[in-house]
Amino acid sequence: MSNPSLLILPGDGIGPEVMAEVRKVIDWFGAKRDLAFDVSEDLVGGAAYDAHGTPLTDETMAKAQEVDAVLLGAVGGPKYDALDFSVKPERGLLRLRKEMDLFSNLRPAQCFDALADFSSLKRDVVAGLDIMIVRELTSGIYFGEPRGIIKEGNERVGINTQRYTESEIARVARSAFELARRRGNKVCSMEKANVMESGILWRDVVTEVHQAEYADVELSHMYADAGAMQLCRWPKQFDVIVTDNLFGDLLSDAAAMLTGSLGMLPSASLGAPMGNGRPKALYEPVHGSAPDIAGQGKANPIACVLSFAMALRYSFDQGAEADRLEAAVEKVLADGVRTADLLQAEGETPVSTSEMGDAIIAAL
Amino acid sequence: MSNPSLLILPGDGIGPEVMAEVRKVIDWFGAKRDLAFDVSEDLVGGAAYDAHGTPLTDETMAKAQEVDAVLLGAVGGPKYDALDFSVKPERGLLRLRKEMDLFSNLRPAQCFDALADFSSLKRDVVAGLDIMIVRELTSGIYFGEPRGIIKEGNERVGINTQRYTESEIARVARSAFELARRRGNKVCSMEKANVMESGILWRDVVTEVHQAEYADVELSHMYADAGAMQLCRWPKQFDVIVTDNLFGDLLSDAAAMLTGSLGMLPSASLGAPMGNGRPKALYEPVHGSAPDIAGQGKANPIACVLSFAMALRYSFDQGAEADRLEAAVEKVLADGVRTADLLQAEGETPVSTSEMGDAIIAAL
Ligand SMILES: CC(C)[C@H](C(=O)O)[C@@H](O)C(=O)O
Ligand SMILES: CC(C)[C@H](C(=O)O)[C@@H](O)C(=O)O
Numbered sequence: 001m002s003n004p005s006l007l008i009l010p011g012d013g014i015g016p017e018v019m020a021e022v023r024k025v026i027d028w029f030g031a032k033r034d035l036a037f038d039v040s041e042d043l044v045g046g047a048a049y050d051a052h053g054t055p056l057t058d059e060t061m062a063k064a065q066e067v068d069a070v071l072l073g074a075v076g077g078p079k080y081d082a083l084d085f086s087v088k089p090e091r092g093l094l095r096l097r098k099e100m101d102l103f104s105n106l107r108p109a110q111c112f113d114a115l116a117d118f119s120s121l122k123r124d125v126v127a128g129l130d131i132m133i134v135r136e137l138t139s140g141i142y143f144g145e146p147r148g149i150i151k152e153g154n155e156r157v158g159i160n161t162q163r164y165t166e167s168e169i170a171r172v173a174r175s176a177f178e179l180a181r182r183r184g185n186k187v188c189s190m191e192k193a194n195v196m197e198s199g200i201l202w203r204d205v206v207t208e209v210h211q212a213e214y215a216d217v218e219l220s221h222m223y224a225d226a227g228a229m230q231l232c233r234w235p236k237q238f239d240v241i242v243t244d245n246l247f248g249d250l251l252s253d254a255a256a257m258l259t260g261s262l263g264m265l266p267s268a269s270l271g272a273p274m275g276n277g278r279p280k281a282l283y284e285p286v287h288g289s290a291p292d293i294a295g296q297g298k299a300n301p302i303a304c305v306l307s308f309a310m311a312l313r314y315s316f317d318q319g320a321e322a323d324r325l326e327a328a329v330e331k332v333l334a335d336g337v338r339t340a341d342l343l344q345a346e347g348e349t350p351v352s353t354s355e356m357g358d359a360i361i362a363a364l
Numbered sequence: 365m366s367n368p369s370l371l372i373l374p375g376d377g378i379g380p381e382v383m384a385e386v387r388k389v390i391d392w393f394g395a396k397r398d399l400a401f402d403v404s405e406d407l408v409g410g411a412a413y414d415a416h417g418t419p420l421t422d423e424t425m426a427k428a429q430e431v432d433a434v435l436l437g438a439v440g441g442p443k444y445d446a447l448d449f450s451v452k453p454e455r456g457l458l459r460l461r462k463e464m465d466l467f468s469n470l471r472p473a474q475c476f477d478a479l480a481d482f483s484s485l486k487r488d489v490v491a492g493l494d495i496m497i498v499r500e501l502t503s504g505i506y507f508g509e510p511r512g513i514i515k516e517g518n519e520r521v522g523i524n525t526q527r528y529t530e531s532e533i534a535r536v537a538r539s540a541f542e543l544a545r546r547r548g549n550k551v552c553s554m555e556k557a558n559v560m561e562s563g564i565l566w567r568d569v570v571t572e573v574h575q576a577e578y579a580d581v582e583l584s585h586m587y588a589d590a591g592a593m594q595l596c597r598w599p600k601q602f603d604v605i606v607t608d609n610l611f612g613d614l615l616s617d618a619a620a621m622l623t624g625s626l627g628m629l630p631s632a633s634l635g636a637p638m639g640n641g642r643p644k645a646l647y648e649p650v651h652g653s654a655p656d657i658a659g660q661g662k663a664n665p666i667a668c669v670l671s672f673a674m675a676l677r678y679s680f681d682q683g684a685e686a687d688r689l690e691a692a693v694e695k696v697l698a699d700g701v702r703t704a705d706l707l708q709a710e711g712e713t714p715v716s717t718s719e720m721g722d723a724i725i726a727a728l
Binding site for chain 1: 440449452454458484485486489505506508511512513516519520521522523524525526527528529530531556558559560561562563564565566569588589590592593594595596597598610611613614615617618620621622626
């Protein structure tokens with residue numbers, strides 16, 4: 001049987017640096033755990049635009065459809081700010097999400113014990129925090145039509161459309177309920193059903209799926225503004241949160257920041273099962289391309305390494321190996337190894353991106 | 365000259381209780397500071413639905429258009445959850461905002477010194493915090509057409525439309541720049557211009573208004589997800605934030621919660637100047653109707669009292685009297701007077717809603 005295939009898209013900014021460390025980790029699993037991958041690499045985002053005039057070529061898109069999983073670094077940067085909307089780096093990422101139909105975006109907001117003091121929140125509010133935000137990723141206002149800037153009389157008008165079908169809501173709800181069953185068995189669904197009809201449909205469909213298929217899971221509903229508040233007040237009240245594309249964007253970023261472990265957080269974007277039973281999948285860190293520190297060996301590769309751990313768990317059914325990798329990261333942190341973003345006191349010396357990668361390999 | 369007129373709409377839940385304390389404060393200003401108001405009272409939200417089958421009658425709507433300012437308590441409650449969307453309590457509030465054209469919603473996120481430990485954030489992150497979120501309130505996805513739940517094939521589809529015209533963006537931007545000039549002279553505008561065309565137009569128009577009329581104010585732009593993060597990380601980096609209706613809903617609630625002073629925060633919703641030079645205006649606390657504690661004398665009336673202080677400042681040009689009222693509230697807090705929501709240690713005894721009102725009168 002041939003090895004499972006991975007497509008690596010390092011992207012822009014710190015993407016290539018952090019991905020270089022992930023390659024070390026992938027190689028380690030091939031050499032020591034008999035888990036070899038066929039790895040190929042390609043361009044996305046600004047890097048693809050620079051080379052080909054588009055943030056994602058059709059060839060790369062086709063490759064992404066064929067592999068068992070895609071690992072992405074980060075896209076974007078000020079260099080591309082003036083580009084037309086249609087060729088901005090972000091469009092490459094959005095095209096991947098849409099054409100691979102990666103409807104379920106798993107964003108864990110976890111607080112690493114060794115970093116709890118790093119949060120702007122009080123230690124007892126975040127220590128031990130472990131919630132999972134499931135964000136719908138291929139529909140809603142990110143993709144709805146009509147959209148654009150039109151002229152009406154002598155005014156410009158900006159238009160976007162929030163649009164959710166019943167089946168789009170149902171499938172992401174299922175994925176949240178499935179996850180909850182393997183965790184704390186609680187789902188909180190967030191929308192603005194008091195203001196938006198699409199929120200009413202969201203609430204109705206989540207409720208129907210719950211009653212028909214997941215009545216054993218505890219379900220609650222919250223308006224998204226109250227949800228933002230509650231995440232800031234007492235995030236431990238949540239287990240799994242399921243929400244739409246736009247609310248998920250804001251809420252998962254806020255939750256990630258609250259943990260104090262932002263440079264540490266991975267994400268998985270999953271679609272329907274392929275012929276081999278594996279879901280279509282793309283893994284990427286929650287952090288951005290951090291152009292201000294790119295190329296300086298300062299970036300923290302942990303979020304990207306943990307994204308590979310999620311790949312082991314969700315694409316390759318290697319939960320035990322994912323645990324092993326996560327434990328190695330926890331050990332390195334407990335040992336006090338810190339990239340520049342994790343320094344807390346004057347006088348601490350940071351390790352470089354590649355030293356952090358080496359420390360993780362050593363801990364493995 | 366006749367007295368300025370106030371329409372009081374206590375609404376639902378704790379609305380009537382907290383408003384009763386505001387009446388005491390209004391009476392005090394009439395008796396002691398020669399600032400008498402013609403006060404009338406009417407129904408809104410669930411209370412109006414119960415009496416008239418609609419969350420806002422045309423008569424009340426007409427009155428709101430005529431008075432110098434509206435003071436609103438809160439709307440909504442579980443009792444009305446099953447009502448049809450078109451008559452839900454929230455529709456009364458949304459109709460007031462829309463028909464009075466209250467496009468600029470001022471939401472201060474302030475941390476009261478005496479309450480800094482109340483925040484889930486560390487003291488140094490929030491102590492002294494004083495930012496102002498200016499939320500566009502009469503357009504965007506709250507009001508855009510088409511909207512609704514339609515049937516397509518055998519699926520339901522939920523649709524809402526985000527729609528912003530150039531002039532809608534320009535007028536709320538102006539109001540943010542004006543405010544900034546009287547504060548820290550900094551505006552940060554938030555949208556998702558990397559994903560939404562309406563966000564691109566938002567960014568462009570804010571930039572144009574800035575260059576043409578407010579080049580002396582410092583302007584920055586942030587994606588709304590990054591904005592949510594930065595609010596959680598280091599809110600003091602902001603002075604005035606300007607954003608759209610939906611982002612403003614989430615971001616202002618998160619910011620309010622971060623201060624730890626949620627039960628304390630007022631808001632002003634302002635429209636264009638009327639014939640007498642005063643803007644159309646509605647003032648309301650940021651908190652909701654809190655049905656769980658309604659009618660028990662436990663509610664904290666301070667947010668509603670401070671909403672009246674905002675009315676003094678923004679509708680009646682009585683900045684010094686607003687300062688006086690705010691100082692009275694600060695004194696009461698510094699003296700340790702606490703409603704139930706503000707208790708921190710076991711064994712502290714809370715005062716009732718009306719005792720808090722009396723304490724504020726005494727401090728005045
Ligand atoms: C880069 C951008 C298009 C993207 C989004 O808005 O989804 C990012 O913020 C994210 O959350 O993955
Ligand atoms: C009650 C509701 C309609 C309202 C809103 O979403 O605007 C509330 O959350 C607010 O922020 O004033």
